[in-house]
Amino acid sequence: MTSMTSSGPEDLRDRMVENIKQAGHLRSSRIEQALRTVPRHRFVPEASAEDAYANKAITIKPGENRPASCASVPTVVAMMLDQLDPRPGENVLEIGAGTGYNAALLAELVGEHGQVTTIDIHPDVTDHARTALNETGYGRVRVLTGDGALGDLEHAPYDKIIVTVGPWDLPAAWFDQLAPGGRLVVPLHWRGQARSVAFVHEDAVLRAHDSQLCGFIPMIGIVPTGEQTRDITTDVALYWDADQPIDLDALRNVFTGTDTTVWSGATVVPNEPFDGIWLRLTATEPGTCRLAADDTALEAGVCTAAFPYRTPALVEGDSLAYLTKPRPVEDAGERRYELGATGHGPAGATLAERLCEQIRAWDRDRAAQPTITAYPADTPDDEPAQGLVVTKQQTRLVLSY
Incomplete structure (x- = not known):
């Protein structure tokens, strides 16, 4: 079958993965296998199979001026999972449950001995995610309703935290609940842009050498915006x-x-x-x-x-x-x-x-990226490294080449 309208979900899913690979956002064979395994169309039942596997976002909860929740673009999903690099047996927290699709991918990647917790501020979103995860065999994923800025202390510390909404600041809970050496992937906003930043928790700070252009729905709740x-x-x-x-x-x-x-x-x-x-x-x-x-x-x-x-x-x-x-x-x-x-x-x-x-x-040097170091806001002034400082309410970012 070559027609987009006559292809079944499995063919469309394989085509989605091939398109992601061609875009250069799929370097891990493990992530590729997870994308080929999880049935994305079953997490967006109101969309056609063609739309479910197209490279576009799908709104699941409309908002006043923009969607309140959606399924992210598949290439962005793959890019952020590549940045996160979830490993078997790890404990992962996701901020922003969406459809539950990303949590299912995480569950595939951490395996039966790992743990996945996903949290969202909208009860109807978590209801949708819970139902979809149960129906697709991922009932082991923990789904919570609450403000993601607070994380989930009960099941911390986390080896990995991934944020699928767009915060302007980094809440203190994410620092505290991420294990030393753990990784935080977050689509952070600063200076008018949004980039998915892959932070590593080291020496009581978050430090990143990789960030990728992205766009996400702004985070709501107690996380400050500036x-x-x-x-x-x-x-x-x-x-x-x-x-x-x-x-x-x-x-x-x-x-x-x-x-x-x-x-x-x-x-x-x-x-x-x-x-x-x-x-x-x-x-x-x-x-x-x-x-x-x-x-x-x-x-x-x-x-x-x-x-x-x-x-x-x-x-x-x-x-x-x-x-x-x-x-x-x-x-x-x-x-x-x-x-x-x-x-x-x-x-x-x-x-x-x-x-x-x-x-x-x-x-x-078009590939060069600055080192981005995030310090808690109460860090003494003489402690941050040299570089351009971006001062937020809960965080100070220092960027340097």
Whole structure:
């Protein structure tokens, strides 16, 4: 059978796994086998089998402006499991039960001698997960209803913790309940971006050398949020963190004057990702934040942001610069696009050049990642390592190359 509509769930599941492998998000044979074993379609019974195995998220609980709970994109599921690396016999905690599908994968990976606990704040979500897990043979998974920010002390310590909702901060309970040497994989938000960070608990801190671009529903409950937003001008908004001294009044007229665009010399081919630039900015430029421009603002030429709602920007006083829309260049007949930055305000040109410096640094080593160290908020000031500090309510992040 070759038709997508005529293929059975097993064929669709194998095709899903092959697509994940082609995307480069499946390096573990154990995780591959788990993905081939767990029947994803039975965790999303209201979706068609084709949708269940497509590379897209599936909403299971609608919210007011965005879904309250969903089944994550399969490539992201595989990527995060690869970061987590669950082993047979381990004790794993999942924050965000969703459909129960990820907990079933975890149960496959830790085996009958391991333990999996999944927790969600929504009772109807945990009811759904419990039912689906029971019906698919994973009744041994422990399903709890509660605020994931508190973890589950009763069954701690955990060898691994995986978070499948998007927190802005790292609650103290996750530090306390993760065993020394244990791993925490969490889609953390900072400086306007969200990345799945693979932390290891060592020397009373969490330290990571790997993070991957992702997007998750924001976490609710007692976990604090510190992202702020406000329109700079009509149809253009800025998002920044609470520890950043952003003065929006100083930027009120930033788009009314002339602008300066600086080109970096670094190029990409069509559809080539360059999210590493944003990551590098968060480790080198304290004023890194996110610019969101509606299509109307882009069409009117108010700004030329690279992406409508998620473009990295630098802000300093009454000036800003952002990653600008790449321009096409000819390179031996190959379609390529040059990356650059556009600045507005008195120091706009300087900020644009600084942003381009980081583009060039990324271009010299596109695989380089900063070390991200998370310290509890009460850590003495003289203790954290050298690097750019991101101060949250319960955590201080230090990023350094």
